[in-house]
Amino acid sequence: MAKTDLNLMVIFDAIMRERSVSIAAEVLNQTQPSVSKAINRMRHQWQDPLFVKKGRGVEPTPFAITLWNNISEPLAHIERQLSQPKFDPNKTPSTLRVALTDGMTHIFWPHIRSIIESKANAIDLHAVPFKGDGESLLLSASADLVFDYYEDKHPHILSEQLFYNHFTCVMSNQHPLAYQPLELENFISCEHLLVSLSGDASGLVDQALTAQGLTRRVAMTVNSFSGALELISQSNLICVIPQRILRSSSLKKKLVEKPIPITVPPVPISIAWHKRRSNHPPLMWLIVEIRHWLDSQKR
Secondary structure (H helix, E strand, O other): OOOOOHHHHHHHHHHHHHOOHHHHHHHHOOOHHHHHHHHHHHHHHHOOOOEEEEOOEEEEOHHHHHHHHHHHHHHHHHHHHOOOOOOOOOOOOEEEEEEEOHHHHHHHHHHHHHHHHHHOOOEEEEEEEOOOOHHHHHHOOOOOEEEEOOOOOOOOEEEEEEEEEOEEEEEEOOOOOOOOOOOHHHHHHOEEEEEOOOOOOOOHHHHHHHHOOOOOEEEEEEOOHHHHHHHHHOOOOEEEEEHHHHHOOOOHHHEEEEOOOOOOOOEEEEEEEEHHHOOOHHHHHHHHHHHHHHHHHHO
């Protein structure tokens, strides 16, 4: 290996990180056939199969794992030394794709847009539809960041829990129960609206009711929180929804909030990103801004 092409080392490192030839090709901005040809050259030169197909990805051989353990850190050091000048969010054009629900978009987007306008004019921020599929979005590089519910534990994904979404019950201020205590009997007899990202007509409330041998009627479902609040304000449906989303809505004056007469556990909200993006300055900038925003909400 005295005359090994260093480009092969770079391609080898990308495949080891991604465990996927197609994703490695995307990261390297190369075609999949060109990466496959590079693998054949590696196999011939290093006299080892290196990778075997596993599902949609590849699994490294023992030789490949040993080799990578020896070269990954030196390659990372070289990359750091040759990296571009310091990232400036006002001058370095960047596009970040963030997976989140419309509810989180409603809460977060106005704040981050004001930050971009004041000190990060070079950054474009694109929302990616989120249906609870954060892991697959990150692994496929369809999103740079998940900012919503994420509790998976994939070894290639980093995550940080930020806060809990606590739930409340909401109804129109014209609802027959709007100015009465909401007892459990009345709660389960109402017609309910469910925000379902997956399309299933069952959620956390139904799980809590089932544990007590109870059920409710989910009369309608929607797949957006903004749509739910609009519908609630014009109907006799009731809905269990995150407090943060309700309290940031312009419709809240038309709505009445009531405690849920059954225990519904809060949902953790996190940010999550793939390890391959851990040294990506625009993404790290965004993560810091999200943390600052949350800190400012606590004051």
